[in-house]
Amino acid sequence: MIKKFTFSLILCLLAYTSSSQKFIPEIGLTTLNGESIKSVEAINQEGFTIISFWATWCIPCINELDAINEVISDWNKKEDITVLAISTDDSRSKKRVRPLINGKNWIFDVLSDTNQEFKRAMGVVGIPHTIVTYKSEIIHRRIGYTPGEEEDLFEVISNYKK
């Protein structure tokens, strides 16, 4: 049995080397004002989009978005970047989203994925999970956040050969 478990670990390593989902599936999301919007419509079709899956109770997620909020104006002077913060809060904590983003003065778009259908469709297991697209094609994704990692994210964007 342990051999099978080890085998699954090896297969998982293989999977890791071939991360390949290239597109964003069309899934219904809602704006914080209750309007329906398709995931693909929210993506920047000309430039980069940083899609960050987060929740109000996830401290590393908020740290990441706070950090991006600090620097996004400077980044936009160099690159065309849209930030989409996808709230995975369910109906328990969803009511906390709008006051939180106003209280924090976040300047980017926040969309709600209340029953986590977009999260499921994107194969997101844990949060924070960040995906970068260029002209709607996925070019990078990462799990977790450590202080300063937003700089590495911008480096990925800056170094991308368009």
Added chain:
Amino acid sequence: MTLLLGLLFLSVSYSQSNRIYGSFESNAVYYQENEEESYQNKLASNNYLNVKYLFNSNWNVEVQVESYLPKRLQSYSDSFENTHLSTLSVNYSKNNFNMSIGSIYDQFGSGLVLRTWEDRQLGINNSIWGFKTSFDTENFNLKLLGGWQKKGIGISSGKIVGLDSNITLLNSDTKYQNLIFGLSYVGRFEMPHYVSYDFNDLTNLFSARLDYFSDKFYLEYEQVIKSEDGIIQFGSISNEFVKKGSAHSLNLGITETGFGLDMTFRRLENMPLFSDRFEQGEIYNESNVNYLPALTKQHDYQLANINVYESQPNVSFPDPELMKSGEIGYQFDLYYDLKKGSTVGGKYGSKVSLNISSWYNLKGQYTYYPSDYDTDFIGFGEKYFSEQSIEIRKKWSNKFDNIFLFINKYYNKRFVEEKSGEINSQILVIDNTLKLNNKKSLRVEIQHLSTKDDKKNWYGYGLEYNFNYNLSTYYNTIVNYENLDDDKPAFYSIGASYNKNASRFSVSYGKQRGGLLCYGGICRYIPEFKGISFSINTSF
């Protein structure tokens, strides 16, 4: 297992075609010391492989295979054994029309009448095995679904049917306003143990919603009526105790730049709905049709997660001194941004958030024998739980910031867990992060829980060192240092994680505290254990 491995291998092999994508998650524990003898010195793992295949822009298929080998992790449903298919759905969409057959995941309104979803940490997957069809336009949508609910690796005996519709009554772009009206119906048809009762086998839930949003104000109201149903008492049901149910939920808020205030009021009376009636009260959260979470603040810190409130939507009469029929209460949230350069905000600014919540039994006339009750619409009975918390996030320099959290909590163990005791506690957390350079950082967290009740005081601390963006190590511990009855129990964990792109690997060793594990307002009991844990997850 072979099925899971085969599918994983195929997925990886064909993933370059961009038509196949998905995720894989594996959580394994080698148990050393354990309360349950069958888990002593045993390896257990839960493995999930989710694969989606896109035929074209209209058709797609989703498959999820789960493997519990050599055995399931402790405290998951007994029915999880070996390898089985847990999700299979075929989906078609064109223009405004969608149709799905197989495993259906969906939610009506805020979930008070229906929510089917998956939460692996809680062992929940209550998808409906059936069909769903929906029609969406800009200002109107309609959904119809039906089938049997997933229960363990099988399906429920009860059948579920649901209808949901939303219509936008007002949508003004010039002066931003949005008014949405919603209606839902959910029916649960189940013959309880094939015996004929005076109440109907079909239980009906009707929901009406009105949501209003403008630039600086929003209001969401939902009312639910549940038809008469037999109350489960001591594992049985009778014609003598049959009641209707109801739910009222009001949420309103005011937001401005740098300021947000949210207020919630909710009243639940006899609101549980299970696809199999007798599943009510079982510990694995199976067969839940509706979603009735606790409306309290969810915390991330260990000592803040002792004595967590679980919502009380049920009728329960365990003894003449403890009779409850639901819950009523409120919650306030305030967020405020202390601007950069202001006297209080300092050079880098500060963020402040406050949370206040209180939950009570429904006030009314209760009779133990024969069992009955008559409640007031607005009336606060015995207090279940209350909490006041303040969180301040302060950045002191480009390299150093911290989070200060203080919680004052009241927990009525007698009424919530139907055990004995009431617990008043205060929790203090200080979480400090120091950036050593662009990639390296150190996080130090200290916690203390003060209480004269129950198991008395605790302290805890944690250290986390990030070598770079990929590799982290940590150590944390909590010690119940005033618990002299149990020789000052201590729990600890030491571990490391490695993240690369869309994959994460982690390993840890430690002793985990037993008790209620709660995510998203739903809880399950986990026993205390000592062992080595491994976890892998990846998206491909």
